[in-house]
Each structure stands twice: as structure tokens, then as C-alpha cells.
Amino acid sequence: MNPLAQYDTVIVGGGPAGLTAALALTRYRHRTLVAESPAPPRNQASRGVHGMIGLEGATPAEVRARAWAELDGYGLAERRDVTAEDVTRAEEGGFHVTLGDDATVWSRTVLLATGVLDIHPAGVEGFAECWGRTVIHCPFCVGWENADRTWALVADDPDYAATAAGKFGAWSADVIAIAPPGMDRAAETRQDLRAAGSDLIEGEIARLHHRDGDLHTVEMADGTRVERQTLLWSLPQQQVPLVTRLTETLGLALDEDGFVTVGTDNQTSVPGLYAAGDLTTQWEQGAMTAAGAGAAAADAIHFAHSR
Structure with missing residues (x-):
């Protein structure tokens, strides 16, 4: 050329x-x-x-x-x-x-x-296999494909975490929030979410258990396991x-x-x-x-x- x-x-x-x-x-x-x-x-x-x-x-x-x-x-x-x-x-x-x-x-x-x-999270086993399928960044893009499953909203902002109680109800009736340890206003956010029938789990995500990209359990760094089928995770x-x-x-x-x-x-x-x-x-x-x-x-x- x-x-x-x-x-x-x-x-x-x-x-x-x-x-x-x-x-x-x-x-x-x-x-x-x-x-x-x-x-x-x-x-x-x-x-x-x-x-x-x-x-x-x-x-x-x-x-x-x-x-x-x-x-x-x-x-x-x-x-x-x-x-x-x-x-x-x-x-x-x-x-x-x-x-x-x-x-x-x-x-x-x-x-x-x-x-x-x-920017994918470092050290989270199973993330790559689930990304774009059952770990999603946009409910409007692939919410339909994940409808009627148990969801978790991964958030480090209390105002965003609080939206788990109702914002995503078009796709799931069971949405909780997962936040890193020490998130600001965590206790208040958890109380509000529980009052709305949701919950807040604090901890670092260490592993995603899945079957060929189909998520079924989130494992935290302390060993706690949370049964969830879809993660809504907006990456930096x-x-x-x-x-x-x-x-x-x-x-x-x-x-x-x-x-x-x-x-x-x-x-x-x-x-x-x-x-x-x-x-x-x-x-x-x-x-x-x-x-x-x-x-x-x-x-x-x-x-x-x-x-």
C-alpha cells in the first residue's frame, strides 16, 4: 500500500x-x-x-x-x-x-x-467462563436470557447496591447485592434491602462455581457460599x-x-x-x-x- x-x-x-x-x-x-x-x-x-x-x-x-x-x-x-x-x-x-x-x-x-x-477482576476463578453468559454487565442486553433466575448485583456503591431490591424485577424476583468489605453505609443498606425482601452480602468474591459457564454458586474468600445463578457485574x-x-x-x-x-x-x-x-x-x-x-x-x- x-x-x-x-x-x-x-x-x-x-x-x-x-x-x-x-x-x-x-x-x-x-x-x-x-x-x-x-x-x-x-x-x-x-x-x-x-x-x-x-x-x-x-x-x-x-x-x-x-x-x-x-x-x-x-x-x-x-x-x-x-x-x-x-x-x-x-x-x-x-x-x-x-x-x-x-x-x-x-x-x-x-x-x-x-x-x-x-478490566476483569484478578484471581476470580471461573469468571472468564461465565462472562457474557451468566455474569453479565447489562440487564438490557442479556436480561431476557437470564430471566427467572436468582441474581446478585455486584456493587461497591451503597446507592447502587440498594437498587437490587427492585430495579431488576423485570427479570428476576430474587435479587440480592454483593459488596466488598467495608462499603460505606453497608449496615443501613443491608437493613433497607432486607426490609424489601432482599439482602446484602459483604465479602470478596473468590470463585464462581459453574457448569460450562452456567453459574450456580458464588464462593467468597472466607469460604462462604451463596447460591446464585446470575451476577450483574459492571466492570471498571x-x-x-x-x-x-x-x-x-x-x-x-x-x-x-x-x-x-x-x-x-x-x-x-x-x-x-x-x-x-x-x-x-x-x-x-x-x-x-x-x-x-x-x-x-x-x-x-x-x-x-x-x-
């Missing part, structure tokens, strides 16, 4: 946000490059995408394959299975995007659609290395929780650099939301190019 290959937009990330943006930009007749990391995607543990009309239950791999079959029909979007290592300003305007295969391309605009990285998250680097080199702004700030046009604090999807929001993560953000970003990019 010519190291000076030029594109209208380089999209970093080939998930729902990036691919939806690529399709929209293609239909605007933009020449687009999608740099998709060869590493396993964050949603690889998902057994199916839900809430996207026409794609109900399709695996993430099936969604990607379908998207690229559609994009290839237009011939304007190029896919490269490579990590984007850096984005720098070009003297002539636009950006240089350095790729993991040592190629550098030029683009008028760049869209970050990298998603985020989930961090930005991918590229995004962290851009905060230092381009001054890319993050909010107080570490998520990329964008305006109503999905443009970041860096003119010409856009962002869409999970890297911009902590509480509205999901395929449908990300796809909508990708479409909105594509519209904004097109209209910016048209000026």
Missing part, C-alpha cells in the same frame, strides 16, 4: 459504531478506511446481539460479516485488520494515521470508534492505548470518569477528530446506541466536508 494513501475518513474500530459510520459515509460517497484491530473484540463473549431490528440473536461475528458484505457492494470502504497506533496532525491539514503494519495514511477526518477495555473500564496517547499528544479531552467528551456533532475537543460509541459514555453502552452514534458522527463528518 502507498504509505501516502489518502482517504476522506479513517475509522478506528470495526464494531457497531464504526461499521454504521462506514456505511453512512459510503452512501455519502466518501472514501473510507476502517482500521480494525486483529485482537479479539470486546464483545467476543456475547452469544448474540439483541435489540437491533433484523439482527436479533446474530453473533457479533455474523453482524460484522454481514456489514462487510454490504459495504463491499459499494466499493468505497476499505478494511484493514490492523491496529491504529497513532494519529497526528498533518502539516497540509487533516491527519496522518500510523498503522501497526508500519504504513501511514492521510485522512481529512478521523473517527474513533474503538470501544473501551473491560479504561480507554484503549491509542485514546490514552491522544490525550497526551493532541490534547484529546476526557470527562471526569475517563470517557471521551464530544459535542452534539460527535466531534471531540480536537477539530476534525470525532468519536462515537462506548468510549464516549459509561451508562449508555450497547450495540444499538453505538450504531446510532456512528450514524450521527457520519452525518456530521459529511456536512463538515461539504463546507
Whole structure:
């Protein structure tokens, strides 16, 4: 590939946000490059995408394959299975995007659609096997698949732990909270939960007992065992290395929780650099939301190019 290959937009990330943006930009007749990391995607543990009309239950791999079959029909979007290592300003305007295969391309605009990285708990035996199946991060995503089971909400915040008493009743009539030792207002939270027919268990989770990813018992570090079939566990998250680097080199702004700030046009604090999807929001993560953000970003990019 010519190291000076030029594109209208380089999209970093080939998930729902990036691919939806690529399709929209293609239909605007933009020449687009999608740099998709060869590493396993964050949603690889998902057994199916839900809430996207026409794609109900399709695996993430099936969604990607379908998207690229559609994009290839237009011939304007190029896919490269490579990590984007850096984005720098070009003297002539636009950006240089350095790729993991040592190629550098030029683009008028760049869209970050990298998603985020989930930080899995260290030393919890059985977590990986249950993750995405019976240890879930989002009830709206896979609550249906875990309906009518016994749940536990893993929380280190007393206000969030208190929601176990009723917030998830659409999926389970038996939800308790599990909190680390020493959580603030633990006694008060336990009393409130018990009054509502729930409970609070304090302790460090050491092991998840399961059958092929089907959880049945949570074992605490002190040996206590709690029979639960589903854990709702929202993991801490961090930005991918590229995004962290851009905060230092381009001054890319993050909010107080570490998520990329964008305006109503999905443009970041860096003119010409856009962002869409999970890297911009902590509480509205999901395929449908990300796809909508990708479409909105594509519209904004097109209209910016048209000026």
C-alpha cells in the first residue's frame, strides 16, 4: 500500500459504531478506511446481539460479516485488520494515521470508534467462563436470557447496591447485592434491602462455581457460599492505548470518569477528530446506541466536508 494513501475518513474500530459510520459515509460517497484491530473484540463473549431490528440473536461475528458484505457492494470502504497506533496532525491539514503494519495514511477526518477495555477482576476463578453468559454487565442486553433466575448485583456503591431490591424485577424476583468489605453505609443498606425482601452480602468474591459457564454458586474468600445463578457485574473500564496517547499528544479531552467528551456533532475537543460509541459514555453502552452514534458522527463528518 502507498504509505501516502489518502482517504476522506479513517475509522478506528470495526464494531457497531464504526461499521454504521462506514456505511453512512459510503452512501455519502466518501472514501473510507476502517482500521480494525486483529485482537479479539470486546464483545467476543456475547452469544448474540439483541435489540437491533433484523439482527436479533446474530453473533457479533455474523453482524460484522454481514456489514462487510454490504459495504463491499459499494466499493468505497476499505478494511484493514490492523491496529491504529497513532494519529497526528498533518502539516497540509487533516491527519496522518500510523498503522501497526508500519504504513501511514492521510485522512481529512478521523473517527474513533474503538470501544473501551473491560478490566476483569484478578484471581476470580471461573469468571472468564461465565462472562457474557451468566455474569453479565447489562440487564438490557442479556436480561431476557437470564430471566427467572436468582441474581446478585455486584456493587461497591451503597446507592447502587440498594437498587437490587427492585430495579431488576423485570427479570428476576430474587435479587440480592454483593459488596466488598467495608462499603460505606453497608449496615443501613443491608437493613433497607432486607426490609424489601432482599439482602446484602459483604465479602470478596473468590470463585464462581459453574457448569460450562452456567453459574450456580458464588464462593467468597472466607469460604462462604451463596447460591446464585446470575451476577450483574459492571466492570471498571479504561480507554484503549491509542485514546490514552491522544490525550497526551493532541490534547484529546476526557470527562471526569475517563470517557471521551464530544459535542452534539460527535466531534471531540480536537477539530476534525470525532468519536462515537462506548468510549464516549459509561451508562449508555450497547450495540444499538453505538450504531446510532456512528450514524450521527457520519452525518456530521459529511456536512463538515461539504463546507
